[in-house]
Amino acid sequence: MAVVAPKVLSLQTIFLLLMMVSLSKAVLNAHYYDQTCPQAEKIIVDTVYNASKHDPKVPARLLRMFFHDCFIRGCDASVLLDSTPGNRAEKDGPPNISIRSFYVIDDAKTKLEMACPHTVSCADIISIAARDVVAMTGGPYWNVLKGRKDGRVSKAAETINLPAPTFNVSQLIRSIAKRGLGVKDLVALSGGHSLGFSHCSSFEARLRNFSSAHDTDPSMNVEFAESLRKKCPKPNKDRNTGQFLDSTSSTFDNDYYKRILAAKGVFGSDQALFGDYRTKFIVEAFAEDQSLFFREFAASMVKLGNVGVIENGEVRLKCRAVN
Incomplete structure (x- = not known):
């Protein structure tokens, strides 16, 4: 009976696999914008702080926005996309109708595009803003890992996957x-x-x-x-x-x-x-x-x-x- 030798991975294949693993772990980085947009976090926190001074509901709304974004398609800013004639977006799904303060993210994005064009993703803005509203209201501070990209798909029907206040x-x-x-x-x-x-x-x-x-x-x-x-x-x-x-x-x-x-x-x-x-x-x-x-x-x-x-x-x- 012939003995079939086990397949041996080439060194090149092993190297590529190791690269894929390392890349998957290095997608996000706390220092992602240090060179390309070092003022990014300051621009965001200043925008959030100023908005919160004028509207005390902003912190809760931005924190909820982060949760509702990440729970659908992951943290890809799909919750920010407006509906179009051919598509009803997440923000118009029943659980998200009460989410407000999108203007704060818009304001931060406008300032970031002026400072460092086409660099900081909307998904990262939401993540940083969520940390900032917690910290500025007395909660913990943490280093936000950055480098997210923005998604292109947003469907209101998918908001049914958000956990409901009636869940056990x-x-x-x-x-x-x-x-x-x-x-x-x-x-x-x-x-x-x-x-x-x-x-x-x-x-x-x-x-x-x-x-x-x-x-x-x-x-x-x-x-x-x-x-x-x-x-x-x-x-x-x-x-x-x-x-x-x-x-x-x-x-x-x-x-x-x-x-x-x-x-x-x-x-x-x-x-x-x-x-x-x-x-x-x-x-x-x-x-x-x-x-x-x-x-x-x-x-x-x-x-x-x-x-x-x-x-x-x-x-x-x-x-x-x-x-």
């Missing part, structure tokens, strides 16, 4: 696992709700006719539930009414977790984190130790920022349209 922990874990993230990342990134506000429509199902056995969600503090019922009456003629997601909504801190311990999570998905053995102990740890939360949040933001990074995209001249 199993659904949340499955959703975040698709992005290569784990349980600790889930709980840490949920802390982004330290900044932000929700309209009644996202949580009012917890307040009335919750189930055949309970009118309100039994996992919610009774007094808190009653206060939300007053803020969100039926019928509700003001669609802008709602609730801040923690009691220090303009400061990035660990109050979000303390409120979950007190059964005052606004979203069902928030409160569910304390009701599941896989996440409960992490919620307790973050509620007790803010510095631990800050470290884990920064690490998870870096991991999320690596999701779906594309090498064959472009650097858009304007963030709202492909080149």
